[in-house]
Amino acid sequence: MHEFSIIQSMIPQIEDFLVQGNYRKVNRILLEVGVMSGVIQDALEFAYDICSKGTPIEGAVLSIRMMPVTASCEKCFVKFEIQDYSYLCPQCSGTDLKLLSGNELNIKEIEVEEA
Amino acid sequence: MSTKVITIDTQILKKNDITANENRELFKQHRVLAINVLSSPGSGKTTLMVRTCGTLKEKLRVAVSVGDLQTEADALRIAGAGVPVVQINTGTACHLDAHMVQLSLKALPLAATDILFIENVGNLVCPANFDIGEHLKVVLLSVAEGEEKPLKYPPIFQHADCVCINKTDLLPYVDFNVNQCRENLKRICPNAPVFEFSCKNGEGLSAWHDWLLDKWAALAGEAC
Numbered sequence: 001m002h003e004f005s006i007i008q009s010m011i012p013q014i015e016d017f018l019v020q021g022n023y024r025k026v027n028r029i030l031l032e033v034g035v036m037s038g039v040i041q042d043a044l045e046f047a048y049d050i051c052s053k054g055t056p057i058e059g060a061v062l063s064i065r066m067m068p069v070t071a072s073c074e075k076c077f078v079k080f081e082i083q084d085y086s087y088l089c090p091q092c093s094g095t096d097l098k099l100l101s102g103n104e105l106n107i108k109e110i111e112v113e114e115a
Numbered sequence: 116m117s118t119k120v121i122t123i124d125t126q127i128l129k130k131n132d133i134t135a136n137e138n139r140e141l142f143k144q145h146r147v148l149a150i151n152v153l154s155s156p157g158s159g160k161t162t163l164m165v166r167t168c169g170t171l172k173e174k175l176r177v178a179v180s181v182g183d184l185q186t187e188a189d190a191l192r193i194a195g196a197g198v199p200v201v202q203i204n205t206g207t208a209c210h211l212d213a214h215m216v217q218l219s220l221k222a223l224p225l226a227a228t229d230i231l232f233i234e235n236v237g238n239l240v241c242p243a244n245f246d247i248g249e250h251l252k253v254v255l256l257s258v259a260e261g262e263e264k265p266l267k268y269p270p271i272f273q274h275a276d277c278v279c280i281n282k283t284d285l286l287p288y289v290d291f292n293v294n295q296c297r298e299n300l301k302r303i304c305p306n307a308p309v310f311e312f313s314c315k316n317g318e319g320l321s322a323w324h325d326w327l328l329d330k331w332a333a334l335a336g337e338a339c
Contacts, residue, residue, distance in 0.1 A: 002209055002210055002240070002241035002244060002245075005208065005210075005212070005241075006127055006128065006244070009127050009128050009129075009130055009131065010127045013125065013127070013129065017121065017123065021121070027118060031127070036269065036270045036273060037243075037244065037270065038240055038241070038243040038244055038270035038271070039244065085266060085269045085273075085302060085303050086302045086303075087273065087302065087303060087304065087305055088302070088305065095305035095306050096306075103270075105126060105127045105244065106124060106125065106126055106127065107123045107124075107125050107126075107127055108122070108123065108124060109120055109121060109122045109123055109124075110120070110121050110123060111118055111119070111120045111121075112118065112119060112120075112121060113116055113117070113118050114116065114117050114118070114119065
């Protein structure tokens with residue numbers, strides 16, 4: 001249910017963009033959501049439908065791009081996608097990893113109509 | 116009428132993260148080690164707080180901020196350990212956010228605190244998203260819950276700085292496979308130390324307390 005909190009944090013940010021840029025309306029919102037962010041796509045969409053009603057962004061299409069979990073090994077520097085929740089380097093079995101993606105919870109872009 | 120696409124690239128929880136950074140700054144200013152304690156309901160977080168505070172208060176100044184949807188029950192239990200405690204009631208929210216924690220800090224003597232435990236709402240999903248400004252995340256699970264829990268709830272375990280397996284006094288009565296649990300944790304958070312203990316009889320708690328003291332010493336060393 002924290003998807004509601006997340007959507008409620010997103011809406012005012014987009015409203016601010018509309019006001020600051022003097023845009024007429026927003027047609028589409030693109031989010032990047034990491035597979036390991038702990039957020040469920042369906043729940044996010046459900047929360048969006050409810051929370052956007054009656055706001056300036058009502059009617060905008062919510063697109064969600066799921067981001068895979070990727071990492072680079074700090075020992076042998078290979079880059080790889082983490083599969084099956086195994087946080088080990090597939091090349092050297094190292095555990096000192098730098099996460100490159102997979103935890104995102106970002107507003108990537110919006111499509112707006114100019115006034 | 117023309118349309119255009121604007122690249123924003125901003126975090127959805129930006130407001131929370133700004134407040135979390137303010138909390139971090141406050142902790143730094145007062146040289147407080149802040150620990151976010153996470154688990155599902157009933158794993159023994161509050162009993163762990165009572166035990167740990169009771170022991171650590173002999174060496175350090177400890178305080179607790181404890182989150183629940185309703186009641187002051189946990190704060191009253193922890194107060195019994197003789198340390199400053201504040202209860203956060205989240206209403207219906209399933210997690211603590213940085214703002215709730217910030218409000219609770221006003222009720223605690225931060226200038227006279229070395230370690231602050233922030234006992235999160237019992238939930239292994241939602242708190243993973245919300246930075247509250249803590250230095251460390253501790254995830255607790257009990258042997259009554261099953262050894263597959265780290266694989267079922269990977270995000271929260273992946274972010275753990277340490278994992279505690281509680282209620283080991285129940286091991287003779289449940290089918291919990293400790294080795295398998297450790298294997299599962301090795302996959303998801305290979306660098307996190309794992310402690311096994313029973314908050315009921317106290318067995319195994321000293322290693323966990325030593326880890327906390329080491330972490331405190333490291334922070335105090337950095338600040339000097």
